[in-house]
Amino acid sequence: MRFRRVTIACALAVLAVYGLLIVSLFYFLDLSAVWQALSSKRVLFSVQLSLVAATAATAIALALAIPAAYALSRHDFRGREVVDAILEFPVIVSPAALGAIILIFFSNPLGAWIQDHTIQFVFAFAGIVLAQFIAVLGIAVRFLKSAFDQVPPRYEMVARTLGASPLRAFLTISLPLARRGLLASGVLTWAKALGEFGATIMVAGTMAMRTETLPIAIYMRLANADIKGTVALIIVLLAIGLSALYVGKLLFRERHA
Amino acid sequence: MTSPKRLLAPLAIALATCLGSLAFVAAGCPDTTGSAGGGAAVSNRLLMYAGAASKPATEEATKMFEQETGTRVETVFGGSGAVLSQMELAREGDLYFPGSSDYMEKAKKKGDVIAETEAIVTYLVPAICVQKGNPKNIRTLKDLTRPGLKVAIANPETVCVGLYAVEIIEKNLSPSDKTAFRANLLNYTESCEKTATAISLKQVDAVIGWSVFADWDPENIEAIPLPADQIPRIGYIPIAVASFSSDTEQAKRFIDFVTGSLGQAVFAKYGYFATPEQAFTYVGETKPVGGEYVLPPDWVTK
Numbered sequence: 001m002r003f004r005r006v007t008i009a010c011a012l013a014v015l016a017v018y019g020l021l022i023v024s025l026f027y028f029l030d031l032s033a034v035w036q037a038l039s040s041k042r043v044l045f046s047v048q049l050s051l052v053a054a055t056a057a058t059a060i061a062l063a064l065a066i067p068a069a070y071a072l073s074r075h076d077f078r079g080r081e082v083v084d085a086i087l088e089f090p091v092i093v094s095p096a097a098l099g100a101i102i103l104i105f106f107s108n109p110l111g112a113w114i115q116d117h118t119i120q121f122v123f124a125f126a127g128i129v130l131a132q133f134i135a136v137l138g139i140a141v142r143f144l145k146s147a148f149d150q151v152p153p154r155y156e157m158v159a160r161t162l163g164a165s166p167l168r169a170f171l172t173i174s175l176p177l178a179r180r181g182l183l184a185s186g187v188l189t190w191a192k193a194l195g196e197f198g199a200t201i202m203v204a205g206t207m208a209m210r211t212e213t214l215p216i217a218i219y220m221r222l223a224n225a226d227i228k229g230t231v232a233l234i235i236v237l238l239a240i241g242l243s244a245l246y247v248g249k250l251l252f253r254e255r256h257a
Numbered sequence: 258m259t260s261p262k263r264l265l266a267p268l269a270i271a272l273a274t275c276l277g278s279l280a281f282v283a284a285g286c287p288d289t290t291g292s293a294g295g296g297a298a299v300s301n302r303l304l305m306y307a308g309a310a311s312k313p314a315t316e317e318a319t320k321m322f323e324q325e326t327g328t329r330v331e332t333v334f335g336g337s338g339a340v341l342s343q344m345e346l347a348r349e350g351d352l353y354f355p356g357s358s359d360y361m362e363k364a365k366k367k368g369d370v371i372a373e374t375e376a377i378v379t380y381l382v383p384a385i386c387v388q389k390g391n392p393k394n395i396r397t398l399k400d401l402t403r404p405g406l407k408v409a410i411a412n413p414e415t416v417c418v419g420l421y422a423v424e425i426i427e428k429n430l431s432p433s434d435k436t437a438f439r440a441n442l443l444n445y446t447e448s449c450e451k452t453a454t455a456i457s458l459k460q461v462d463a464v465i466g467w468s469v470f471a472d473w474d475p476e477n478i479e480a481i482p483l484p485a486d487q488i489p490r491i492g493y494i495p496i497a498v499a500s501f502s503s504d505t506e507q508a509k510r511f512i513d514f515v516t517g518s519l520g521q522a523v524f525a526k527y528g529y530f531a532t533p534e535q536a537f538t539y540v541g542e543t544k545p546v547g548g549e550y551v552l553p554p555d556w557v558t559k
Binding site for chain 2: 041042106123201204211216220223225
């Protein structure tokens with residue numbers, strides 16, 4: 001019984017840590033600043049930009065990460081260990097360094113060619129999506145691999161013996177069985193993309209009504225020594241982010257009820 | 258299911274590592290009673306919040322000061338506004354050394370610095386900065402309106418050099434040229450240094466920045482001076498004692514050092530203009546120093 005209580009206490013301690021930080025924000029809360037933020041065209045643009053970019057980056061990341069994670073989980077192939085090792089690359093170098101690396105790439109001949117012949121990434125919307133995509137891809141694969149690892153390969157093998165193609169087995173057996181883990185990975189990936197700042201600000205710049213995402217807007221307010229404005233935007237980001245995650249979880253839960 | 262006994266050893270190791278690291282960090286922490294002790298004792302440590310724009314010169318100057326006086330100057334570098342926020346929230350610090358005058362004005366209005374202690378360290382002249390070798394052959398302000406050119410300036414709402422850039426554009430370009438310029442304006446950078454690296458990393462073809470950018474990265478950046486009549490004012494980098502300081506005398510001593518001959522020599526080495534006269538010589542004319550310019554409404558987004 002004591003062990004149970006200790007573990008519950010730890011869970012509540014996690015809530016206390018984050019909850020305390022959030023509550024302390026209210027020390028600098030200025031309702032008029034919050035109202036001004038909510039009615040500002042610029043802030044609404046930032047909100048919209050953040051939501052669209054994070055969703056796009058997550059979608060592209062998951063499209064690549066799901067099959068990649070499946071391969072890492074199920075198949076043995078040459079280079080498998082290297083792929084597994086490189087997944088933590090964005091986390092290790094840190095977001096700011098990641099942004100610098102992306103900029104360095106685009107200033108190289110190959111990167112310059114890509115920008116000249118496809119679309120503008122640096123200082124543009126595509127740069128936001130690219131920076132977020134690169135930042136979240138590694139952890140998306142890592143989490144998705146764990147999700148697939150939880151599904152015993154036996155079920156797929158049985159499906160195969162019954163005549164299913166590998167793709168059919170994947171779509172009808174593996175994916176549904178791994179859905180809880182897939183959902184959790186998707187949610188985490190989206191949340192990380194939404195909050196991405198370091199790489200985004202380096203690659204995409206800070207122009208309002210063009211590439212100013214909500215985390216960048218928060219930094220800009222702080223850089224203007226406007227603490228009340230910073231707090232107002234943090235609250236906006238928290239409210240939007242947490243409620244979007246909550247709604248997402250609700251929707252998925254109902255669909256698979 | 259792993260038995261509880263099996264988990265005990267790894268848990269114990271993890272806990273020991275955490276406690277050990279904490280103890281290690283605590284032991285290694287500098288003596289924080291230095292400046293908090295106060296009284297007549299000279300502190301062996303000053304805390305300075307500085308704009309990152311002058312980092313190389315500032316770091317050398319603080320090293321020299323420590324050699325001369327034995328007082329270590331610990332510097333928090335960052336965007337001038339961001340470090341001001343940090344100083345306000347931390348409620349501690351001895352010196353504020355922003356990259357431009359408008360942040361000092363903000364700090365004075367908020368009472369974060371002792372206004373009478375303000376001194377000017379160096380002077381800054383705005384200029385067009387391009388990639389080394391000037392591949393796009395940009396010679397004048399009007400050249401920046403050429404279609405297809407990629408230009409950037411610092412965010413005029415948060416970075417001083419961005420505000421200076423806007424003033425130059427507003428005062429020197431015709432309305433149609435202004436529109437062409439803004440069409441080429443790819444984005445805003447978030448700080449002074451990022452405006453320089455936008456050229457170093459070839460993100461854009463040109464920026465309107467400080468002439469000193471070319472001294473920061475002479476291999477990649479070239480400064481194209483603006484004609485004297487296009488420069489409305491020159492900027493300066495100020496320093497002041499913070500109102501949170503517990504050793505204002507020693508802080509003032511640092512200000513005297515950095516505005517004295519030794520400190521000035523360091524800044525001159527990094528390409529900064531030590532006196533207004535040097536800046537005026539570069540420009541070709543005497544110009545107002547600092548002052549306020551209000552960002553026009555069509556550059557502000559609400």
